[in-house]
Amino acid sequence: MFYSVKKPFPENFLWGASTSAYQVEGAADLDGKGPSIQDLHKPEHISDFSVASDHYHRYKEDVALMKELGLKAYRFSISWSRVFPEGAGKVNEAGLEFYKNLIDELLSAGIEPCVTLYHFDLPLALHENGGWGNRETIDAFERYARLMFETFKGKVKYWLTINEQNIMINHPNAMYPGRVPSQKELYQHNHHMFVASARATAALREIDPEAKIGPAPNIIAVYPKSSLPEDIIAADNWEAIRDWLYLDMAAYGRYNSLAKAYLEEKGYFPEIEEGDMELLAANTADYLGINYYSTATVSAAKNDGHDRAPRNGDQQTMVGEEGVFRAEENPALKATEFGWKIDPVGLRTTLRRVYDRYHLPLLITENGIGGKEEIEADGKVHDRYRIEYLRVHFEQARLALQDGVDLMGYCPWAFIDLVSTHQGYQKRYGFVHVDRGEKDLRTMNRIKKDSFDWYQNLIRENGANL
Numbered sequence: 152m153f154y155s156v157k158k159p160f161p162e163n164f165l166w167g168a169s170t171s172a173y174q175v176e177g178a179a180d181l182d183g184k185g186p187s188i189q190d191l192h193k194p195e196h197i198s199d200f201s202v203a204s205d206h207y208h209r210y211k212e213d214v215a216l217m218k219e220l221g222l223k224a225y226r227f228s229i230s231w232s233r234v235f236p237e238g239a240g241k242v243n244e245a246g247l248e249f250y251k252n253l254i255d256e257l258l259s260a261g262i263e264p265c266v267t268l269y270h271f272d273l274p275l276a277l278h279e280n281g282g283w284g285n286r287e288t289i290d291a292f293e294r295y296a297r298l299m300f301e302t303f304k305g306k307v308k309y310w311l312t313i314n315e316q317n318i319m320i321n322h323p324n325a326m327y328p329g330r331v332p333s334q335k336e337l338y339q340h341n342h343h344m345f346v347a348s349a350r351a352t353a354a355l356r357e358i359d360p361e362a363k364i365g366p367a368p369n370i371i372a373v374y375p376k377s378s379l380p381e382d383i384i385a386a387d388n389w390e391a392i393r394d395w396l397y398l399d400m401a402a403y404g405r406y407n408s409l410a411k412a413y414l415e416e417k418g419y420f421p422e423i424e425e426g427d428m429e430l431l432a433a434n435t436a437d438y439l440g441i442n443y444y445s446t447a448t449v450s451a452a453k454n455d456g457h458d459r460a461p462r463n464g465d466q467q468t469m470v471g472e473e474g475v476f477r478a479e480e481n482p483a484l485k486a487t488e489f490g491w492k493i494d495p496v497g498l499r500t501t502l503r504r505v506y507d508r509y510h511l512p513l514l515i516t517e518n519g520i521g522g523k524e525e526i527e528a529d530g531k532v533h534d535r536y537r538i539e540y541l542r543v544h545f546e547q548a549r550l551a552l553q554d555g556v557d558l559m560g561y562c563p564w565a566f567i568d569l570v571s572t573h574q575g576y577q578k579r580y581g582f583v584h585v586d587r588g589e590k591d592l593r594t595m596n597r598i599k600k601d602s603f604d605w606y607q608n609l610i611r612e613n614g615a616n617l
């Protein structure tokens with residue numbers, strides 16, 4: 152729809168930025184932190200997580216930069232195993248202290264903390280005890296969530312339960328050290344994560360009823376390759392399995408009917424204990440976090456032996472699945488240097504579809520572009536391509552607001568360079584550059600990129616000149 156007059160961003164719009172604990176903190180075994188599954192991940196060609204961007208030691212400097220940038224919100228995650236080194240049991244007070252200090256620092260800088268409880272870094276001890284396949288992990292998650300809510304009551308208004316549960320299920324390789332579970336097992340894990348989120352939601356309502364909580368899945372509009380009715384069915388299939396399965400549960404507390412039919416057909420439908428569905432229906436989300444990077448394009452599955460479950464690669468790598476869909480190229484879209492399709496209008500479409508289905512406030516919890524970057528001869532980082540990417544995406548977010556979407560805020564990924572899940576520091580996302588290489592730590596100095604100045608100005612003007 153074309154609008155003749157631009158509607159401004161709301162005055163209380165949460166101009167934010169995101170990170171996650173294991174990708175930015177470092178200090179992986181300091182001050183009593185227990186290992187998470189990510190600490191086992193030590194690929195030869197990229198950085199591990201032992202130092203990352205050293206945010207653990209430099210958080211004050213980083214928050215000062217956030218303040219200078221003008222952020223209204225900072226979305227980050229707490230490392231579960233920094234607080235509970237074994238995932239359950241004894242609390243590590245030193246670990247908790249770090250988050251108390253960080254949150255106080257943010258609040259005194261006037262920045263709203265939006266806190267994710269769990270972002271890909273399951274405590275290793277829980278993993279070794281069966282991980283999400285074991286219902287004891289649900290109990291451990293609830294205990295951990297309760298401690299966080301009690302500790303930060305009145306300070307944290309926005310909680311996020313689990314980051315990209317749908318990516319952990321659809322692309323499990325980087326999430327499971329050792330053996331990758333079968334599809335049947337993964338959907339059992341998925342169910343347990345749903346139950347864990349509902350238990351955390353119930354706990355928050357009891358402990359701090361003023362605070363809000365929701366999930367942060369990776370949600371994308373799925374396009375049919377053509378107007379062939381079979382392609383439309385395939386797009387519906389993949390959208391239900393990838394997106395609505397997760398959001399219907401968060402918003403309505405029930406299994407999406409099409410995703411359920413898929414799970415039953417494949418023999419993946421999980422075991423559900425008595426009381427689970429009642430708990431899920433009674434503890435739905437207050438708002439929905441949306442991580443958006445791109446859209447997907449699909450056609451009808453050909454069932455010619457080529458299609459297989461999209462288990463490998465990163466979140467944007469799809470192949471297809473026999474009888475369900477086949478992934479297709481979208482020739483209308485350009486791609487990043489890492490091959491992710493760039494689709495700003497797809498962000499508007501995604502926000503419209505999600506809001507139309509759920510009528511819950513939405514927060515963009517991630518969106519951004521990763522690229523190779525170096526400090527240039529003038530000592531700066533000129534990331535024009537990031538400014539262009541974000542500018543066109545913010546424009547579409549503004550249009551989605553004008554379409555009637557209740558968009559609370561927008562937190563680009565990432566505030567600062569961090570370890571990208573598959574490409575380490577070769578793929579940088581930040582407004583702030585970190586002077587380190589893949590393995591060589593160099594000065595670790597923070598350098599404001601050109602996009603920092605651009606975003607600072609956008610925030611200052613409340614998006615008026617987009």
Ligand code: BG6
Pocket residue numbers: 171174314315318369442465466517521564570571572573574578
């Ligand atoms: C999301 C994750 O999948 O996308 C982040 O929540 C991740 O943890 C981000 O870093 C970008 O993906 P990648 O693979 O480029 O790091």
